[in-house]
Amino acid sequence: MDTPPITESLRVIPGKLTPEFKTEFDFSRYRGYFRSIEKCNGSGDCRKSELIGGTMCPTFMATRDEDKSTRGRANILREFLYSTEKEKPFGQQEIYDILDLCISCKACKAECPSNVDMAKLKAEFMQQYYDIHGIPLRSKLIAYLPRLNSLAVLVRPLSNFVMNTSVLKKVIGFSTKRNVPKLSKITLNQWVNNGIPLPENETKGKVYLFNDEFTNYNESDIGIKAILLLTKLGYEVKIPIHKESGRTFLSKGLVRTSKKIATENVNLLKDIISEKTPLVGIEPSAILAFRDEYPDLVDNDLQTAATELGKNALLFEEFIAAEIEKVNITSEQFTSETKEILLHGHCQQKAVASTEPSKRMLSLPKNYSVKEIPSGCCGMAGSFGYEKEHYDLSMKIGEMVLFPAVRAAEEKILISAPGTSCRHHIKDGTGKQAKHPVEVLYDALNI
Ligand code: SF4
Numbered sequence: 001m002d003t004p005p006i007t008e009s010l011r012v013i014p015g016k017l018t019p020e021f022k023t024e025f026d027f028s029r030y031r032g033y034f035r036s037i038e039k040c041n042g043s044g045d046c047r048k049s050e051l052i053g054g055t056m057c058p059t060f061m062a063t064r065d066e067d068k069s070t071r072g073r074a075n076i077l078r079e080f081l082y083s084t085e086k087e088k089p090f091g092q093q094e095i096y097d098i099l100d101l102c103i104s105c106k107a108c109k110a111e112c113p114s115n116v117d118m119a120k121l122k123a124e125f126m127q128q129y130y131d132i133h134g135i136p137l138r139s140k141l142i143a144y145l146p147r148l149n150s151l152a153v154l155v156r157p158l159s160n161f162v163m164n165t166s167v168l169k170k171v172i173g174f175s176t177k178r179n180v181p182k183l184s185k186i187t188l189n190q191w192v193n194n195g196i197p198l199p200e201n202e203t204k205g206k207v208y209l210f211n212d213e214f215t216n217y218n219e220s221d222i223g224i225k226a227i228l229l230l231t232k233l234g235y236e237v238k239i240p241i242h243k244e245s246g247r248t249f250l251s252k253g254l255v256r257t258s259k260k261i262a263t264e265n266v267n268l269l270k271d272i273i274s275e276k277t278p279l280v281g282i283e284p285s286a287i288l289a290f291r292d293e294y295p296d297l298v299d300n301d302l303q304t305a306a307t308e309l310g311k312n313a314l315l316f317e318e319f320i321a322a323e324i325e326k327v328n329i330t331s332e333q334f335t336s337e338t339k340e341i342l343l344h345g346h347c348q349q350k351a352v353a354s355t356e357p358s359k360r361m362l363s364l365p366k367n368y369s370v371k372e373i374p375s376g377c378c379g380m381a382g383s384f385g386y387e388k389e390h391y392d393l394s395m396k397i398g399e400m401v402l403f404p405a406v407r408a409a410e411e412k413i414l415i416s417a418p419g420t421s422c423r424h425h426i427k428d429g430t431g432k433q434a435k436h437p438v439e440v441l442y443d444a445l446n447i
């Protein structure tokens, strides 16, 4: 008797038009921002537990709260944008509070039956929210970190010390329990300026390495190993002129700046990158921006070029796996020692690409065996896990599957993770140092 009639509490108010919004990202594939939210049909597949597997939705898995599921976020966004009479609907705090805890892992884009892309919806919302309320200092610092690092390297020992003082972490709003990534002794660009070695024998082809902002400033040792590994395997390596990937801007919702970066990168690289001369990247979140975000960021006249570029922007592991298929790289070039490896894939790699090439690359030495940890997103999600109010949730996500699996691994088992944030999170959560697949394969060379 108390059940309301079927014509009440409807999602759509008869006669009310679907709101249209001007956006930085191109949402035209789904006829606009609002309809991209409306793709959520409410099925609730995003309310899985970690026992079921998959990545979507890590924040729901860790909290079991509806408002921390993809569906909860889609419902809040839709309802607040649809029902409001406010002149600036993107200024609503209620939406900000709900989207703040989306860690932009992109799992929903791949695993939701309707492919709701909450990471993209969030980034667009943040840009418009900041246009109304201003950009917080911490978001600016994180977004511009690659550019700040170009200055910080000039006083490197001091900047490494200062960045890890509790006082500065508190001022910025970072958790004092976190170790801030240190700057490398030398940037990859500085190392490359001394000359990239050439293959000793006939080259198997030319490879362009994308010197992403994380590798260049914080992990140039991995970049150097990537270059040496490719060279020893017979490839001519070049670092083309390019800008940073824009990932730090995207993750903080500074979409307009990432749009500029994407446009510059597409213009700089479109005429030199091809199937035969691919762009290969070490950090998944950086190189996959070419494939996932750039085509929706650039203006219409560059979209075809951006899509083509994205197809030839490969994870390092994708390049190696393809060369293994062509028998250009064989297990004879590597050690015959026995090694067990536990792999944690990057969440955006799982959503936009696959962990299969990582497994193929890591199992190339004939007595290497690889098991993938059934972990979703590690929980660090770029800067999210560093932010003081997000630290506990990030650790809780790590504790669901990843940390226990890493802790339970015997000492002789090697932990491998392609994502820089994942490696830092594993170190902070378990004390163990994970290696990038590049490092594992470089160390296994016998030529
Ligand atoms: S976000 Fe996707 S999985 Fe979750 S309820 Fe909506 S349609 Fe279903």
Ligand code: SF4
Residues within 6 Å of the ligand: 055, 056, 057, 058, 059, 069, 070, 073, 101, 102, 103, 104, 105, 106, 107, 108, 109, 118, 119
């Ligand atoms: S991007 Fe990740 S955290 Fe955000 S809603 Fe989708 S699955 Fe959840």
